[in-house]
Amino acid sequence: MESSDTFNFTEIQGDLFTDHPPGDSLAHCISEDLRMGKGIADIFKKKFRGLQELKEQNKKVGQVAYLERDGRYIFYIITKEKYFHKPSKANFERALNDLRVVCEEMGVKNLSIPRIGTGLDKLPLEYVHNVIDATFQGSDMRILMYYL
Incomplete structure (x- = not known):
């Protein structure tokens, strides 16, 4: 049972792009230079395009473009x-804090993500789980983390 004022974070096996619930917003990690040439970032770049739109937002490390x-x-x-x-762990944490703020401002309640920070970025999965839990605690969001 999911309470409307309780953060819910679940990791599930599946394909982020085909298995996420309809209407979920998606999120993943990138670099400020917006290269997105490897890993899941490359798939996001090809699937959603909008590179110029992202560049025009002029976001920096620790922020979220959309x-x-x-x-x-x-x-x-x-x-x-x-x-x-x-x-760095500090920049990862700053960026996740900004993600929470942006989600709250935009009314996003349901977010599907890959195992952010763990692939090419090499952050430990347990650390990433702990940061997500700490960052979104007290929100009324549901985050699903997908792995293949």
């Missing part, structure tokens, strides 16, 4: 300056 597609938001969590960098 696109609106099919009545939902696609969030780009900027955790590092260049695509070949690894995010």
Whole structure:
């Protein structure tokens, strides 16, 4: 049972792009240079396009850019300056805090994400889970994290 004022975070096996509930907003991590040439970021870039729209938002490390597609938001969590960098824990946490603020401002309650920060960025999965829990505690959001 899900209470309307309780944060709910679940990790499930499945394909983020085909298995997420309809209407869920999506989010993933990128670099400030918006290269998105590898991993799931490359899939986001090809699927949702909008590179110029993202560039025009002029977001920096620790902030979140977004696109609106099919009545939902696609969030780009900027955790590092260049695509070949690894995010610091401080920048990862700052960016997730901004994601919460942006979601609250836009009324986003349901978010589907990949295992952010853990792939090419090499942050430990347990750390990522803990940061997501701490960041969104007290919100009334539901976050589903997908892994293949």
